[in-house]
Amino acid sequence: MTDSGKAIQLMSGNEAFARGALEAGVKFCASYPGTPSTEITATLMRWAEVHGLHVEWSTNEKVALEACTGASWAGIPALCPMKSLGLNVAADFLLNLNLSGTGDGGLVIVVCDDPRGHSSSNEQDSRFYAKAASLPLFEPATSQQAKDMVGHAIKLSQRYKIPVIIRSTTRLSHSKALVKLGPINQGKWKARSIPSDLYNVPDPHLRHRDLLNKLEMIREEFESDPFNSMVRNEINDLLIISTGIGQMYVQEALSIAGLEGVATLGLGTTYPLPKELVMKALSKVDHVLFVEEVDPFVEEQVRAILEGINLRIYGKFDGTIPAYGEINTDTILNALMKMGRIWVTDEGDEIRERAARLLIPRPLTFCPGCSHRNVYWAIRKVRQRLGGRLSVIGDIGCYSLGVFYDHAMDTMQAMGSGIGIAGGLGQLSEFGFEDKIIAVAGDSTFFHACIPGLINAKHKGSDVTFMILDNGTTAMTGFQGHPGSCSQSNLMTQVSIEGIVKAIQPDELVRADSQDIPRLVDLIHTNVKKRGLKVLILEGVCALERRRAGHVIDSLHRITINSDSCIGEKCRICASQFGCPAIAWNNDTKKPYIIDHLCTRCRACIGVCPQSAIIEERLE
Amino acid sequence: MNQPFNILIAGVGGQGSLVAGNVLAQAAAISGHRVIIGQIFGASRRGGSVFTHIRIWRKDVGPLIPKEQVDIILGLEPLETLRAAHELAGKKTRVIMSTTEVPTLDTLAGTLEYPATNAILEILEELCELVIAVNPTDTLKKLSASQDLNIYMIGVLSATQDVPFEEGSLEQGICKVVGQPDRSLKVFNKAFDRYSQ
Secondary structure: OOOOOOOEEEEEHHHHHHHHHHHOOOOEEEEOOOOOOHHHHHHHHHHHHHHOOEEEEOOOHHHHHHHHHHHHHOOOOEEEEEEHHHHHHHHHHHHHHHHHOOOOOOEEEEEEEOHHHOOOOOOOOOOHHHHHHOOOEEOOOOHHHHHHHHHHHHHHHHHHOOOEEEEEEHHHHHOEEEEEOOOOOOOOOOOOOOOOOOOOOOOHHHHHHHHHHHHHHHHHHHOOOOOOEEEOOOEEEEEEEEEOOHHHHHHHHHHHHOOOOEEEEEEOEEEOOOHHHHHHHHOOOOEEEEEOOOOOHHHHHHHHHOOOOOOEEEOOOOOOOOOOOOOOHHHHHHHHHHOOOOOOOOOOHHHHHHHHHHOOOOOOOOOOOOHHHHHHHHHHHHHHHOOOOEEEEOOOOHHHHHHOOOOOOOEOOOOOHHHHHHHHHOOOHHHOOOOEEEEEEEHHHHHHHHHHHHHHHHHOOOOEEEEEEEOOOEOOOOOEOOOOOOOOOOOOOOOOHHHHHHHHOOOEEEEEEOOOHHHHHHHHHHHHHOOOEEEEEEEOOOHHHHHHOOOOOOOOEEEEEOOOOOOHHHOOHHHHHHOOOOEEEEOOOOEEEEOOOOOOOOOHHHHOOOOOOEEEEEOO | OOOOEEEEEEEEOOOOHHHHHHHHHHHHHHOOOEEEEEOOOOHHHOOOEEEEEEEEEOOOOOOOOOOOOOOEEEEOOHHHHHHHHHHHOOOOOEEEEEOOOOOOHHHHHOOOOOOOHHHHHHHHHHHOOEEEEEOOHHHHHHOOOHHHHHHHHHHHHHHHOOOOOOOOHHHHHHHHHOOOHHHHHHHHHHHHHHHHO
């Protein structure tokens, strides 16, 4: 990593946030991985040793924010990156910390939203947390701004002693653009004792009053903040107000539409709203269009101050721009069309319709050799044995793909919510609930949020089978370590999942291998039939992680299908139902075959074939 | 350039779309342009469609190519090329497509049929200005470089199209980005030489 003040580098928004932290003198970063935020912490982790940073993967976002607060109180500048849903986990603490305040070190939270839910189960607009907690909020438009805003925000936090939030979105976090680097802050920080009175009682309302006063002072600063830009041009009846990456889409849409003359106000500070700046921008126009992702956050604030002013407002309230999903340049062109500013003729629709008819979907699936597939296959068999009277309560991770695997997983909400929901369902027998309950969670999810739910299930005598799919890594987000991972670095200590579960004393605790499907089916079936709290820790492998770690595929053996014993069309179980990408169907021979270069030799499919036609062959 | 030059790479997770995007972006930066790569990555893309947007201009633009503004579709896979063209291609779009198919779960299982290459090419030709179909499988096999389909396609691109990359910048981009530059450069040159004539 170069330290030059002149160098220009191609950086993703997330790498730019990390670089900004380095330039701002951030020395402490704690975080839980989550797409699209993961690379901020991962990048800082690579630089940690050279630049003397503490960077950690914490057990969840609340713990991470609490750890960062400790650092800030002790005078160490701290950064806490997380995904949108992570802020829900940390919110309980955040809505107290805002009143108690941060320390001399300062504290910046980068929250990465995921409009359209590319890698999330919702598309929440986390900006409402800035409003709920009365905390200042920035929204960068480019990788350059992403870098520069971190330093700007940490200084604001240090001056006002409150956390400052920066909101990114997937497109900014993942896109790469050229960034002009600044010098790395080489300052040394010495931790000191924490300040006094770090609590809100007995008068939280007075703390609230003080916070609102700070917010008003910050509002005044935001009126002339360098990240807000007003461009007034010759078309004077329309103003477009946009935030974050939306500013880039607005510029391009106006250029395509030949409307470069329209006045624009790009806001980088969106809470508290720089009211005077906005009112001044609105004073000369009759129409205003709001462009922001996802909720009408700024639109709502502006509408609240427009009382009595005659202005035609276009945005999410009137449906000019949808209040759901991602936006892009075309969204704005569509809006300009609805507003009668441009006319577009649709051409080539007929060809596009024919193209659409030719297209087939490319569904996501478990990787070849993934042990999660084995578990869901086994669950499917157990469900058949129980005549369908089985509910599988899911959780968040790679294994969430179980919802696409013949609906093997029935539910999927928040981190750790599987065991919580299952604990409730497992107590409904007095109301006549008769289905058997399985809860499924991964190893990293177990540490993140499953432990209180599991204790509650034990304490209340809930009738649940809890399956922990343990592959030793946070696979979904790119193989981050967690407390249970086998290899621990930097003097960190392994914490055993089995040890924790034992201490909770379930009625049954079994460790098993999830590669052997026939045994897995019997094990799950036996335990589901028993009453009480049964915990199955199923050891699996992440084939991707193995490959990444340099694991070489066994070249002495190969898996093949014996075409004499295979009954082909009459069965098709391996090719059409098991769903391993390494098993294909040959339309000419009407038999399945193994795609050898994709096969990881996990041998799981051997137990799936009722004819025992799938065999392992030793190569000479 | 009086408007952004837009390249859309269409492929399947694992084919090297992101690496190809990085190579093109590095080459654009070396050539003195502003550039942005619009991409999404993560577990959700495993085995799924991947579109990478590379936008080259004299000033900064947003990461996503607007509809019908694509100059080049670099198709690493036929079905995904069709998907990309269906979404974003316009009259000015030129397509360079590898004809080697990556099956979907449904075509593997035999429950859906992979669309015929001819049918795909026919529609692409109607939608776009120009379509170049290439089959690099044998060449890549000979060079023991099956992972370098992405680099091969960049070679075809630079040989056949008027692109805003300075001489030598793509090679520099390759050296900066890929794991085995010697092998990749060999693939790049092979593709370039074959399609230059």
